[in-house]
Amino acid sequence: MTATQEPTQGEIGRDRRRKEDQRLITGRTRWTDNITLPGMLHLAMVRSPFPHARITGIDTSAAKAGTNVVAVYTGADLGESQGACINAWPVVPDQVTPAHLPMPSDRVAFAGETVAVVVARSAAEARDAAELVEVDYEELPAALDLKESAEAHTNGGALAHPDLGTNVSAVWRFDSAEAGTGGDVEQAIAEARQDGIVIEREYRQQRLIPAFMEPRSVVVDPTGEQITMWSATQVPHILRFALAATTGVPESKIRVIAPDVGGGFGGKLQQTPEEMIAFAVARKLGKPVKFTETRSESLLTAHHGRDQWQRLTLAATKDGHVTGLKVDLLADLGAYVAIVGGGVPVLGAFMFNAIYKFPAYQFQTTNVLTNKTWTDAYRGAGRPEATFAIERLMDELANELGKDPLEVREMNWIKHEEFPFTTVAGLEYDSGNYEAATARAKEMFGYDALRAEQAERRSRGDKVQLGIGVSTFTEMCGLAPSRVLGSLNYGAGGWEHAEVRMLPTGKVEVVTGASAHGQGHETAFSQIVADRLGVPFEDVEVLHGDTQISHKGLDTYGSRSLVVGGEALVRAVDKVIEKAKPVAAHLLEASADDLEFSGGRFSVRGTDQGMAITEIATAVFAAHNLPDGVEASIDSEATYDPVNFNYPHGTHLCAVEVDTETGQVRMRKYACCDDIGNVINPLIVSGQVHGGLVQGIAQALWEEAVYDENGTLVTGSFVDYLLPTAADTISFDLDHTTSPATTNSLGTKGVGEAGTIASTPAVVNAVVDALRPYGVHDVAMPCTPERVWRAINTGGSGGETTEAAAPHFDESEGAAQ
Amino acid sequence: MIPAAFEYVAPTSVEEALAALAEHGDDAKVIAGGQSLLPVLRMRLNAPEWVIDLGRIDSLRGVRDGGDHLAIGAMTTHHDVGEDPLIHEHALLISKAITHLADAQVRHRGTFGGALAHADPAGDLGAPALALGSTFVVQGPGGTREIPADDFFVDLFETSISEDEILTEVRVPKHGGWGAAYEKFVRIAHQWPIVAVAAAVRMEGDTIAEARIGLTNMGSTPLRARAAEQALAGQPATEEGVAAGAAAAAEGTNPPSDLNGDADYRRHLATVLTRRAVLAAAGRG
Numbered sequence A: 001m002t003a004t005q006e007p008t009q010g011e012i013g014r015d016r017r018r019k020e021d022q023r024l025i026t027g028r029t030r031w032t033d034n035i036t037l038p039g040m041l042h043l044a045m046v047r048s049p050f051p052h053a054r055i056t057g058i059d060t061s062a063a064k065a066g067t068n069v070v071a072v073y074t075g076a077d078l079g080e081s082q083g084a085c086i087n088a089w090p091v092v093p094d095q096v097t098p099a100h101l102p103m104p105s106d107r108v109a110f111a112g113e114t115v116a117v118v119v120a121r122s123a124a125e126a127r128d129a130a131e132l133v134e135v136d137y138e139e140l141p142a143a144l145d146l147k148e149s150a151e152a153h154t155n156g157g158a159l160a161h162p163d164l165g166t167n168v169s170a171v172w173r174f175d176s177a178e179a180g181t182g183g184d185v186e187q188a189i190a191e192a193r194q195d196g197i198v199i200e201r202e203y204r205q206q207r208l209i210p211a212f213m214e215p216r217s218v219v220v221d222p223t224g225e226q227i228t229m230w231s232a233t234q235v236p237h238i239l240r241f242a243l244a245a246t247t248g249v250p251e252s253k254i255r256v257i258a259p260d261v262g263g264g265f266g267g268k269l270q271q272t273p274e275e276m277i278a279f280a281v282a283r284k285l286g287k288p289v290k291f292t293e294t295r296s297e298s299l300l301t302a303h304h305g306r307d308q309w310q311r312l313t314l315a316a317t318k319d320g321h322v323t324g325l326k327v328d329l330l331a332d333l334g335a336y337v338a339i340v341g342g343g344v345p346v347l348g349a350f351m352f353n354a355i356y357k358f359p360a361y362q363f364q365t366t367n368v369l370t371n372k373t374w375t376d377a378y379r380g381a382g383r384p385e386a387t388f389a390i391e392r393l394m395d396e397l398a399n400e401l402g403k404d405p406l407e408v409r410e411m412n413w414i415k416h417e418e419f420p421f422t423t424v425a426g427l428e429y430d431s432g433n434y435e436a437a438t439a440r441a442k443e444m445f446g447y448d449a450l451r452a453e454q455a456e457r458r459s460r461g462d463k464v465q466l467g468i469g470v471s472t473f474t475e476m477c478g479l480a481p482s483r484v485l486g487s488l489n490y491g492a493g494g495w496e497h498a499e500v501r502m503l504p505t506g507k508v509e510v511v512t513g514a515s516a517h518g519q520g521h522e523t524a525f526s527q528i529v530a531d532r533l534g535v536p537f538e539d540v541e542v543l544h545g546d547t548q549i550s551h552k553g554l555d556t557y558g559s560r561s562l563v564v565g566g567e568a569l570v571r572a573v574d575k576v577i578e579k580a581k582p583v584a585a586h587l588l589e590a591s592a593d594d595l596e597f598s599g600g601r602f603s604v605r606g607t608d609q610g611m612a613i614t615e616i617a618t619a620v621f622a623a624h625n626l627p628d629g630v631e632a633s634i635d636s637e638a639t640y641d642p643v644n645f646n647y648p649h650g651t652h653l654c655a656v657e658v659d660t661e662t663g664q665v666r667m668r669k670y671a672c673c674d675d676i677g678n679v680i681n682p683l684i685v686s687g688q689v690h691g692g693l694v695q696g697i698a699q700a701l702w703e704e705a706v707y708d709e710n711g712t713l714v715t716g717s718f719v720d721y722l723l724p725t726a727a728d729t730i731s732f733d734l735d736h737t738t739s740p741a742t743t744n745s746l747g748t749k750g751v752g753e754a755g756t757i758a759s760t761p762a763v764v765n766a767v768v769d770a771l772r773p774y775g776v777h778d779v780a781m782p783c784t785p786e787r788v789w790r791a792i793n794t795g796g797s798g799g800e801t802t803e804a805a806a807p808h809f810d811e812s813e814g815a816a817q
Numbered sequence B: 001m002i003p004a005a006f007e008y009v010a011p012t013s014v015e016e017a018l019a020a021l022a023e024h025g026d027d028a029k030v031i032a033g034g035q036s037l038l039p040v041l042r043m044r045l046n047a048p049e050w051v052i053d054l055g056r057i058d059s060l061r062g063v064r065d066g067g068d069h070l071a072i073g074a075m076t077t078h079h080d081v082g083e084d085p086l087i088h089e090h091a092l093l094i095s096k097a098i099t100h101l102a103d104a105q106v107r108h109r110g111t112f113g114g115a116l117a118h119a120d121p122a123g124d125l126g127a128p129a130l131a132l133g134s135t136f137v138v139q140g141p142g143g144t145r146e147i148p149a150d151d152f153f154v155d156l157f158e159t160s161i162s163e164d165e166i167l168t169e170v171r172v173p174k175h176g177g178w179g180a181a182y183e184k185f186v187r188i189a190h191q192w193p194i195v196a197v198a199a200a201v202r203m204e205g206d207t208i209a210e211a212r213i214g215l216t217n218m219g220s221t222p223l224r225a226r227a228a229e230q231a232l233a234g235q236p237a238t239e240e241g242v243a244a245g246a247a248a249a250a251e252g253t254n255p256p257s258d259l260n261g262d263a264d265y266r267r268h269l270a271t272v273l274t275r276r277a278v279l280a281a282a283g284r285g
Ligand SMILES: Cc1cc2nc3c(=O)[nH]c(=O)nc-3n(C[C@H](O)[C@H](O)[C@H](O)COP(=O)(O)OP(=O)(O)OC[C@H]3O[C@@H](n4cnc5c(N)ncnc54)[C@H](O)[C@@H]3O)c2cc1C
Pocket: A811, B029, B030, B031, B032, B033, B034, B035, B036, B037, B038, B054, B074, B100, B101, B102, B103, B106, B109, B110, B111, B112, B113, B114, B115, B116, B117, B118, B122, B123, B124, B125, B161, B165, B166, B167, B168, B190, B191, B192, B193
């Protein structure tokens, strides 16, 4: 027996601290706003205070005379050079899509829209001069209320874009009977009305603001052969495409760099008017320019999320087997159809049936234009809305049946032995085990003990009631198989690209088309490459976010980076090994068939002969002794197009205490068991889950973008748009079960959105559960103390949010409140 | 978020500050900790030509024992007031309120005088200062004058400090031996109160001998809940006894309606929070 070396611990599965944290957390790095170029000019935007108005005149003369002001441009001045903001997903062929100029010259369609841009030598001077631009507006009736706007074409109501004649941008529908994936939902509902249970509800997905940590910023340098744009974006590749496609500048003349980007949550997957304006101004002046938004501008104009009304009908048999689900949405697009835009509700279309075996299903969304900030993808994009609706309904069904909500779910969910399972929405779920995840979550949560405490508090009539909420979610992520996107009329594919460069010194550079903005790709991707290529973690450098380095890619959103980008990377690494093999055989004077590759070495079977892949990289660099006909490179690239979506799932359990005197809701316990397949880095996964949970909990309890009847965003700062901090949350109990994905080599599933998708209904279900003894069946989000109190005392779901904010700083106008 | 340009002076005495104020009049604003003024300037809600910084006037800082009262220098930071042993002993209600005020960063910059001069009805210091019957000392070209708490707060962001005056000191009568509690109701931790109740209670055995109750954000100024104070005096410090008195807490108030709650909800909250604050102050919470 020969002594074998202890295998070194694999990188995959290790809770590595993130390489990027030092520079990201200290801020000593290249955020876009940290970039300063010689002769750089600064921009300030002049924005409309009105949601809908005709621009009747703009006087820029005073601003032009301002100190160190270089230029002031209106939409008319920039004309076609501004390009246009594109919608990549016309969800129906006849979608009504208003033209979206970055800076309109005739009419503004939401409060905050840019009407003029000031260029000055300093940001302060630009801001000063912006105050001097005088704009004359003629106010137009504004389409503000979503329900009213959806009907405006029938009753002469306000139109967001009068020339379009309607606010309805699209009606998109899926019906399982028509698609052949299931039965007729109307029939299922009719039968249930006769002899079963019908649950009909209307839920509101309030408008949210992504509120990434780093406000958006853009720098454009037109002085090189390529025009370079640095932007705080999630989508450098898509942005380059859009710049080229709408300005006529050849794509090869544009370089887009997403340097370190401080969060996005979907909020930075836009092609923004500000980027287009900066690009146009830089080209016009031939000088580098910078624009960095203030937090107030960010809250007002960066795209918002959610904002739907959901009309839902669930049919079930008397014993609680679901028989049909009908979903009728109104989705607020805001003033323009954004890049994903009307596709966001459509992304939810395949998820309302969730983990349950509905025999019949119908989904319809009516996408509506209003004179509010445009909406687009926000962490989860369509799937949180779907998960919320179905998980709320399953709790309502359980209540109707007088059964435990977990029992009713189990009666209806796909059993683990039934995978792969084709759903009523036509998706094939590859793997999962809802039983296992639920069992583990219940154990961590102490489900039975908390139910006992709840019963005890109820019988005692305690002023503080306990509620338990359940969410057994799944989602579709890993966007996306290109063919599926094509069939849905999406304007791009869903593949991802990767390259592996073997450097002469034995180090490795990895290029990915995914564009990290806080996720930790540099760490996780290094771990994958280190394991697969058998090189030290430290020797792997991950490059991304610069179209000159990463020329090909589809960027980061929809929990796609690992499951699509990671797979591309695996394939590129495998190609490196394949390419190295003949070289190794040549150098080792062995037959390629006798070589095996492991731990970073090729060895000749049955001998002690071998060579590290890094040595081969050096030999290939020298190229002194290569086999005939073999090129002097083992660098490789791969483009991977996923064959299917990816379906993480999990069971989330939440306990809240509700102070029935004040309506205050306090988190008591939160336990979740997520099945995200194999885990590359548990620490990063925990970070994603923790952050995701808080974002979802925040929708349930705190966050809401509120407009007043004048179309003014009243939650225009963090004083009124309530973001939670660590002080508002509790410690979460996390665990995982593992059903590896069968559609990628590493068996991974996306985790970027899971926590957000799962947690919102768990919390609201818990709040409602606490209040069942008071006859409460719904509390609208966010479940503010006032709403909870009103629901207890006057029934209903707690009423509307009053559309006014208290001033805390506004001394000059304070007295007018 | 760049303020419009302004001229800046940082005098080292109150007299110099008053002279600067007299010279620039309407065009000047004094700055204390800047925690309210700077956001105003940065959001360009106001653009004074002159900013007079009180930060270098040492005489305005610190807590002094004035015999029957404590004198709190206007420029003493929230943090320093909250940690002061004299305050703990004689004006416990104020330190209780400060633990709930904003966050640590703001408490280390913002000042006692600045917050009261700012007169945000949702500010956490008005109600305790009012409840304890404080006197506000202001200095102007004509010398100093003392303003009783009941006359100090005029309206939303408005006090009886004149344009040419500076608040120098707040005198808080000693309330040694009084129990105190500040019940602040918020949705997230670092928020201004939706409603808050400041209660100081003097007990005689199990009976509430005297109660002083201030309300935050129940009108355009901090308010005294006088009806509740009267109803509570002489009551036993029991749940029922206190609840009966606290029921009058919202009497005579005119709370705002905004996205955190409508007026009727705030009135209801005031009664619940008064009951809780008084019970806590009486050691029964
Ligand atoms: C993020 C944040 C959260 C906050 N949360 C809370 C909270 O929860 N509760 C709360 O109560 N407050 C809160 N505040 C406000 C805080 O208490 C401020 O410290 C206070 O309102 C102002 O004090 P200052 O010393 O900073 O005054 P400044 O901002 O410097 O001045 C405020 C106003 O008072 C005037 N002024 C200042 N000093 C004098 C003086 N001596 N004489 C005459 N006029 C004067 C100024 O001219 C100005 O108009 C918060 C502030 C921030 C930024």
